Amino acid sequence: MKNKLIIGITSIMMIMAVAAFSVSLSAPTAISVADTAGTSEIQNTVVVNGTGTMQVAPDMATINIGVQTQNEDANVAQQENAKQMDQVVSAIKAQGIAAEDIKTAQYNLYKTSDYSSSTDKRKEYYVANNTVNVIVKDIDKVGSIIDVASSNGANNINNITFSVEDDSAFYQEALKLAMTNAKGKATAIMSTFGKTPSIPQQVNESSSGGSIVYNTEAVRALAMDSVSTPIESGQITITAKVSVTYGY
Numbered sequence: 001m002k003n004k005l006i007i008g009i010t011s012i013m014m015i016m017a018v019a020a021f022s023v024s025l026s027a028p029t030a031i032s033v034a035d036t037a038g039t040s041e042i043q044n045t046v047v048v049n050g051t052g053t054m055q056v057a058p059d060m061a062t063i064n065i066g067v068q069t070q071n072e073d074a075n076v077a078q079q080e081n082a083k084q085m086d087q088v089v090s091a092i093k094a095q096g097i098a099a100e101d102i103k104t105a106q107y108n109l110y111k112t113s114d115y116s117s118s119t120d121k122r123k124e125y126y127v128a129n130n131t132v133n134v135i136v137k138d139i140d141k142v143g144s145i146i147d148v149a150s151s152n153g154a155n156n157i158n159n160i161t162f163s164v165e166d167d168s169a170f171y172q173e174a175l176k177l178a179m180t181n182a183k184g185k186a187t188a189i190m191s192t193f194g195k196t197p198s199i200p201q202q203v204n205e206s207s208s209g210g211s212i213v214y215n216t217e218a219v220r221a222l223a224m225d226s227v228s229t230p231i232e233s234g235q236i237t238i239t240a241k242v243s244v245t246y247g248y
Helices: 004-026 075-093 139-151 168-193 216-225
Strands: 047-054 060-071 102-116 121-136 156-163 204-208 212-214 236-246
Touching: 047 168, 060 075, 060 139, 075 102, 075 121, 075 139, 121 139, 121 156, 139 156, 168 204, 168 236
Parallel strands: none
Antiparallel strands: 047 236, 060 121, 060 156, 102 121, 156 212, 204 236
């Protein structure tokens, strides 16, 4: 009887031990943050912005050339427009512009009306517009392309944009100038409290290219009033901007 009692008590104790072990496994582990308090120091920083610019001669231009036709019949307006634009495009290609450098930019057909005070009536008609972007990779040909397009039926000569086909090398140089500009600012600031900038902790860069765009009305005036349209490309400003963080 005594042995049975001992065995029973032992079994109960074992069951309790297993239950306690199971609870300890399922309970979340407590992590003390007191041990890590005060081990890190606050880093003082100086944040400056830098800008670098490069002046570059453009090597290509994009001209927006369009044809507008009007007619009381929508089909006639479209047909006249197509015929006139085909003539313009053929003339441009004859100047050495590749087919892949002429892309349709916009086409629309809409109905409108004009009011005549003399007859006290409105005249309704359709307007067809077709415009193409022409990439000219020889800057010296820009003026002649405008002249040829105008003389072959183009009646909308819009913005001319001058650009650089590959500006990556120029932009990288502008980035270097921007970093130098930022370090100069940091040096001036930190020298006031006896520190000098070393390797930056963080650098963020943002790009902005440059292009020269001629006003629409000015280009139209040149194209319509001049026998030979004079176009000067000027220079493009390529800009790089950085934000640099220095620690001390």
